[in-house]
Amino acid sequence: MDWDKLRIFHAVADxxxxxxxxxxxxxxxxxxxxxxxxxxxxxxxxxxxxxxxGLILTEQGELLFDATKSMVKRLDAAAARIRDSEDEVxxxxxxxxxxxxxxxxxxxxxPALYAKYPSLKIDLMLEERVLDLPMREADVAIRMxxxxxxxxxxxxxxxxxxxLYATPEYLEQAGMPATMADFAQHRLICQNxxxxxxxxxxxxxxxxxxxxxPSTLTVNNYFGVLQGVLSHLGIGVLPxxxxxxxxxxxxxxxxxxxxxxxxxxxxxxxxxxxxRVAAFRDFVTEEIFAYRKRQRVAAExxx
Numbered sequence: 001m002d003w004d005k006l007r008i009f010h011a012v013a014d015x016x017x018x019x020x021x022x023x024x025x026x027x028x029x030x031x032x033x034x035x036x037x038x039x040x041x042x043x044x045x046x047x048x049x050x051x052x053x054g055l056i057l058t059e060q061g062e063l064l065f066d067a068t069k070s071m072v073k074r075l076d077a078a079a080a081r082i083r084d085s086e087d088e089v090x091x092x093x094x095x096x097x098x099x100x101x102x103x104x105x106x107x108x109x110x111p112a113l114y115a116k117y118p119s120l121k122i123d124l125m126l127e128e129r130v131l132d133l134p135m136r137e138a139d140v141a142i143r144m145x146x147x148x149x150x151x152x153x154x155x156x157x158x159x160x161x162x163x164l165y166a167t168p169e170y171l172e173q174a175g176m177p178a179t180m181a182d183f184a185q186h187r188l189i190c191q192n193x194x195x196x197x198x199x200x201x202x203x204x205x206x207x208x209x210x211x212x213x214p215s216t217l218t219v220n221n222y223f224g225v226l227q228g229v230l231s232h233l234g235i236g237v238l239p240x241x242x243x244x245x246x247x248x249x250x251x252x253x254x255x256x257x258x259x260x261x262x263x264x265x266x267x268x269x270x271x272x273x274x275x276r277v278a279a280f281r282d283f284v285t286e287e288i289f290a291y292r293k294r295q296r297v298a299a300e301x302x303x
Contacts, residue, residue: 093121133268140271145261168250230246
């Protein structure tokens with residue numbers, strides 16, 4: 001199929017007019033019309049219904065327009081990646097991470113990234129499903145375990161642990177538990193052990209559930225768990241990186257925590273030279289370095 005004819009068809013379908021498409025393409029109306037007729041002849045279909053108010057796509061035309069829209073989008077994305085060889089950072093960057101980390105840690109820090117690169121367009125995809133980076137379902141991933149896919153560049157960002165937190169208001173009303181057995185007097189807020197989550201967090205929840213806990217609230221992501229805790233509903237199992245942004249949370253049973261959970265940033269080998277990926281990678285790395293430094297200073301101040 002002739003790409004030039006498809007390009008002209010796409011412009012006509014997008015504009016709904018031969019004249020307007022000709023203006024965009026810098027072609028005469030008659031030249032545009034000839035190309036559309038030639039395409040229709042080659043496909044043996046009618047692509048447009050013609051009437052005095054303009055052009056309307058036929059069912060076959062709609063199918064072809066869907067295809068050309070996808071082609072144009074991919075070409076635009078390819079052109080943006082090619083332009084990444086320049087110094088300017090701009091264009092779309094598709095980032096995937098978990099709902100909890102994306103909403104509670106990453107999103108609140110993005111204003112600083114946009115301030116540095118105002119032409120950047122981030123498509124943040126928050127879900128527990130692991131997207132396929134080599135198949136380009138996303139450009140960059142932040143994951144709570146080391147990626148196993150081949151042809152990925154990966155960087156370990158930090159380690160986190162799941163711990164127990166509550167609000168001062170809840171603890172004033174319900175009391176501070178001194179042992180795990182005291183959970184019999186409290187409500188536990190956590191992810192359901194059947195929900196997609198890190199194994200260390202699920203293991204801690206299973207350990208807690210072994211006690212006679214009369215009331216629970218289970219949510220399928222840590223953002224929901226946090227909202228339950230902030231609403232003074234009970235004691236929540238939450239990642240320790242929350243303590244900086246929510247300093248009023250009180251840690252409960254300081255000796256109880258999950259094993260370490262590694263956090264990795266990964267992207268395909270083919271994006272090694274991408275300016276957008278490099279800008280995002282360096283930004284996240286700097287933010288985590290600064291966070292860890294503040295945590296060390298705070299810990300030294302407590303000694």
